[in-house]
Amino acid sequence: MSDEPAVDLAVRREQLRLRSAQLREQIAVRTAVFRPVFHATDRVRGGVRSVQSARKSHALALLAGSAVVGAILVRPRAAMNLGLRVWSGWQMFRRVQPLVNRVLRQLG
DSSP states (O other), X not given: OTHHHHHHHHHHHHHHHHHHHHHHHHHHHHXXXXXXXXXXXXXXXXXXXXXXXXXXXXXXXXXXXXXXXXXXXXXXXXXXXXXXXXXXXXXXXXXHHHHHHHHHHHHO
């Protein structure tokens, strides 16, 4: 007699498991209609995030450009001298780069 409550409990537990599985299946079937909408929403959200991160890098470029324009307007001669130095440094780098690459290849 003491086994009857345990058996009843095990039967009830199994019935609940089966009912739960059935309900999960029904939910999956009924929400399958929404999957394309959810997928599209996820793609839009990803696009918005990529635009936001791109906007940050564009903002940095805009800030740097504004600083350069401001420097040219405030101190045009100093900006011209700096520009000429940067240009000369770039030209020197381009001339020396093949030599440096050749030396590095020989060392490696």
